[in-house]
Amino acid sequence: MMACKLDLPLGPSFRDAHIEADLQARLDQGHNVWAVGDIHGHLGTFRALIHRLKLGDEDRVICLGDMIDRGPDSAGLIEFIRSDNRIICLKGNHEHMALSSLQEDGVVELWQPWLARGGRSTWGSYIVRADGDLYEAKRLFADDLMWMDNLPNHIVLDKLRLVHAGYDPRMPLDSQGDKELLWIRKRFYEHEYAIDPYRTVIFGHSTTTKVGPAPGEVVHSPIQLNDERPAWIAMDIGAFNHVSPGLAAMNLSSFRIVKQGTLRSERWFDFPDCKEAKVGSHYGLDLLQNRNRREAVSALRARHKLKKAGVVLREESQDIDLEAMPRHLLFTSREYESENNRIVLGPGTNSDEQHLRLPGPTGFRVYRRMKTRTSLGSESTIQRRRGIQG
Numbered sequence: 001m002m003a004c005k006l007d008l009p010l011g012p013s014f015r016d017a018h019i020e021a022d023l024q025a026r027l028d029q030g031h032n033v034w035a036v037g038d039i040h041g042h043l044g045t046f047r048a049l050i051h052r053l054k055l056g057d058e059d060r061v062i063c064l065g066d067m068i069d070r071g072p073d074s075a076g077l078i079e080f081i082r083s084d085n086r087i088i089c090l091k092g093n094h095e096h097m098a099l100s101s102l103q104e105d106g107v108v109e110l111w112q113p114w115l116a117r118g119g120r121s122t123w124g125s126y127i128v129r130a131d132g133d134l135y136e137a138k139r140l141f142a143d144d145l146m147w148m149d150n151l152p153n154h155i156v157l158d159k160l161r162l163v164h165a166g167y168d169p170r171m172p173l174d175s176q177g178d179k180e181l182l183w184i185r186k187r188f189y190e191h192e193y194a195i196d197p198y199r200t201v202i203f204g205h206s207t208t209t210k211v212g213p214a215p216g217e218v219v220h221s222p223i224q225l226n227d228e229r230p231a232w233i234a235m236d237i238g239a240f241n242h243v244s245p246g247l248a249a250m251n252l253s254s255f256r257i258v259k260q261g262t263l264r265s266e267r268w269f270d271f272p273d274c275k276e277a278k279v280g281s282h283y284g285l286d287l288l289q290n291r292n293r294r295e296a297v298s299a300l301r302a303r304h305k306l307k308k309a310g311v312v313l314r315e316e317s318q319d320i321d322l323e324a325m326p327r328h329l330l331f332t333s334r335e336y337e338s339e340n341n342r343i344v345l346g347p348g349t350n351s352d353e354q355h356l357r358l359p360g361p362t363g364f365r366v367y368r369r370m371k372t373r374t375s376l377g378s379e380s381t382i383q384r385r386r387g388i389q390g
Contacts, residue, residue, distance in 0.1 A: 006113055008100060012177040016152045019088060023060060024157050027253060032059040034249040034258075035162060037204040037235035038092065039063060041071025041121060041277065042247070042266050043080060045239065049247050049260035055086055061249070062155065064204035064235055065092020065164030065182070069118030071239065072266055072277040075125040078144045091151040092164040093182040093205065094118065102145040108138040121276040124284030132288050153181045159198070159229075160252060165205035166232070167195045194223055194231035202250070204236040209243065216244025218257050240269040 027033055034053055039046050055061065067081065067089060068074035081087045098119060100111040110123060123141070130136035154163040166188030167173055168180040173196060185206050188195070195201060211234040212219030223231040237248045237259070245262040268277040 006097070008096060008178075010178045011153070013174060013181070014153050015156060019152065020155055020157060023062070023088070023155065026058060026060060027157070029058075030253075032056070033252045034059070034061045035202045035235055035252060036061055036063050036247060036249045037237060038066035038207075038239065039071070039077060039247060040066055040094075040118070040239050041068055041074035041077055041125065042239045042262060043071075043073040043077040044263045044266050045247055045260055046077060047080065048263060049249055049258070052258050052260055053249055057086075059086060061087045062162055062252075063087065063089040064162060064202065065090045066094045066204060066236075067092070068098060068122045069094040070121055070276045072121065072268060072279055073125050073129075074122040075129040075140065075144075078147075079129075082144075082147065089151050090155065090162065090164055091148060091153050091178075091182065095148040095151065096178060096182050098122065099145055099149055102142060102149070106142055106146075108142050108145070118276050118280075120280035120283060122280075124277075124279040124281070127284040128279060128288060132285065153178060156199070157252075159200065161196060161199045161201045163201060163203050166201065166203050169195055189221070189232060189234065192223070194221075194225055196231075197225060200225065200229050201232040202235060202252070203232060204234075206234060207236050207238040207241055208234050209238055209241050215241060216246060216259075218248050218250060240267075242269060245269070 023033055032053070032055070036046075036049065050061065053059075053061070063081065067077055071077070081089060094114075094117075097111065097114040097117060100114060101108055101119075103109055110119070115123065123137075126137040126141045127134065130140060154161060156162075161167075161173075164182050165180070166184045167176055168184055168187060169191045170187075171180065182205075188203075189206065189211055208217060208219045209215045216237050218237060219234040220230040221232040225231060233250065233255070235248055235250060237244070237246055239245055239247055239262050245267070247260050247262070249258045250256065251258075266277075268274055271278075
């Protein structure tokens with residue numbers, strides 16, 4: 001029943017009285033407060049959902065944990081969340097695992113069990129966000145880990161409890177810690193009576209494809225409280241569930257649901273045998289390499305189009321950033337002059353070769369213009385006509 005089988009430091013119950021008082025006051029004043037299930041690094045989809053909610057300055061969004069791992073941009077998601085004071089977060093079991101990578105002296109030592117459970121994509125996203133600078137990536141990651149470490153593991157309001165995973169029905173509610181609040185599954189949501197007779201429990205962690213019969217839908221408990229509200233509501237509709245992936249937000253006053261399907265650009269799970277986003281492969285370094293390669297190929301395509309239009313470009317070797325070029329496009333400094341045009345040859349290139357693969361610049365300076373076949377044909381036609389008329 002308990003999914004936490006790892007050797008993790010397990011903390012006690014941790015609530016933030018200031019957050020709870022502020023949220024309750026906003027609900028009492030009629031402001032919108034939304035709960036959102038597990039995001040798992042899907043930054044674009046989360047931003048689209050936030051746009052749908054049309055938040056006012058006094059509205060709030062509560063993320064129910066598992067903001068990171070598996071998705072394409074966990075680093076960008078945390079940056080986005082931390083930059084908006086309207087977004088409040090709970091700690092999830094994936095943040096709990098990631099915290100084992102932060103040592104007491106503040107040094108980051110990546111914890112292998114976390115990497116094997118979706119952490120590779122998170123670490124890869126930090127490397128990409130730091131443009132491949134590992135020192136900067138670790139600095140950003142350490143700062144975000146310290147922020148995660150201070151997140152509460154549940155929120156208790158007058159009529160609601162918000163938690164990542166749930167509560168163990170065998171224990172007093174306020175004496176439960178990380179093991180129960182961040183990791184419990186079936187023992188909680190399959191219990192035959194309400195855990196708290198006065199409060200509906202809003203939780204994520206267990207995707208609704210497992211909790212309920214309808215994939216991609218928020219699930220309400222069949223057990224009701226005395227005021228006929230459901231005993232619990234499951235919010236993790238599955239950002240990568242293969243059937244109807246997306247994120248869901250629920251208004252805590254009206255229980256109204258707003259959903260956002262996972263963006264096509266973030267559907268990494270459509271690839272066969274893919275357990276996390278591609279940014280996890282080689283920790284994002286291949287993505288950086290591909291980005292450089294795409295830029296180089298785009299420049300070469302632009303050069304080819306200009307050549308068709310009759311524009312010849314003059315290459316200046318000092319304008320070429322050789323270190324930024326992909327390996328297969330690198331060139332040596334061996335040069336020769338051909339018709340007043342400097343040519344830079346690559347390793348093993350024959351000087352008689354007709355189609356030299358030159359690295360394309362990002363900005364173009366016209367050296368001279370050639371007459372195209374069309375224009376030459378037009379001139380010869382005109383001359384013939386003039387000869388006939390003469």
